[in-house]
Structure formats: structure tokens, C-alpha cells
Amino acid sequence: MVTIYHNPRCRKSREALAILEDQKEEISIFKYLDTPPDKKEITEVIKLLGINPIELVRKNETIWKENYKGKTLSDDEVITILSENPKLIERPIVIKNNKAIVGRPPEKVLTIL
Template identity: 40%
Template sequence: MAKTVTIYHNPRCSTSRKVLGMIQESGVEPTIVKYLDTPPSHDGLRKLLDDAGLRPGQAIRRREALYAELGLADADDDALIDAMVANPILIERPIVVTDKGTRIARPAESVAEIL
């Protein structure tokens, strides 16, 4: 079982709430980062994505209206990260970090791999 767990959480997201519940049911009380209120820095988000083995285009919410409004379809990695930091609603959620790895927990059950 993971010793430390951090969840980048959006309380309004049903998947994020489900993952938080799964973490707590495993007996771990995670550090909760409400990333809409306190988004990661550019370097911090890049590290999270690198640790998860993801490129920025794999961690951005393409269905958010803002994605199209900002014209991000052809943006490079740095521009995508800048957009996610400036508009954290664009960050796919939840991101879970444990001593066993970092994942975007979608589907929610995938969090079990790193608990």
C-alpha cells in the first residue's frame, strides 16, 4: 500500500470524488490539492505529466469549450501547459501521486495500480 498519496482534486467532478473515496477506503488519508484554486506551476505540471508518462496533449480536456476558444488544437507542448496552468479547468482529473507512481485516474479504478 502506498505510504503517501496526493490527489489533484475537483470536488465538482464525479470521477474525482469517486477516486478520493477509493483512496480513503484503502485506509490512506491523502493530501488534497484543489487544483482549480491552486493550480500547479508550469514546471510542476510538466513534472506531474512526465512522472505519469504523458504528453500535455494527453492530459488536456479537449471537450472543454475553452480548449476550442483558445485555439489549442495545433498548440505545442509548452503552449498547452501554459494554457492548463492559466486555465486549470483544462487539466484532466484527477491526478493521483503516490510513492508507486503518478496517474490520471480515468477510469477511476486505475488508481488501484498505484495504491
């Protein structure tokens, strides 16, 4: 089973999902904008990705630029911001067998299969 943190409005996310479908993977689609992940879920994804929380932030989003850019934030603060503003979560995220990857470019998802 593969889980994808998916935003249907995002071209890269749609492309990654199409790649997974082409690979005949059993897919669980998590529309994280409709049902935002809580802090615990975000923390788990960050651990699976093996990154620092700030690396999961979409820093070109207006929400980030206007409210957080240039501020010194703790990891916990970044995770809280992501849980309150799921639009800031980098996408798509694909999870399989306790491993995760950000699918940028979308073809990168093949490395986790």
C-alpha cells in the same frame, strides 16, 4: 502518502477520492482549481504520468474548443495553457511514490497503491 489533484465538483474525482479513503491511504488533497499549479508543477506531473502534455488536456471543455482546438501547439505552449486554465487539466490525478495516474475510470487509482 498519496496526493490527489482533486475537483470536488467532478463525480469521477469524488469517486477516486472515496476509493483512496477506503484503502486507508494517507491523502494529500490538492484542489488545483483553487490553487492552480504552475508550469513547473504541471511539467513534473506530466513526467510522472509518462505522457505528452496534450494528453493531459480536457479537449471537450469550452475553453479548449473556442481558443485552442485545431491549433498546432508546442509542449511548452500546452503547459502554459494548462497553468493559465486549470479547468483544462484532466482529473483526477493520483500521485504516489514518484508515479502518477489519471483516475479514469476512478478504479484505476488502485493500480498505483
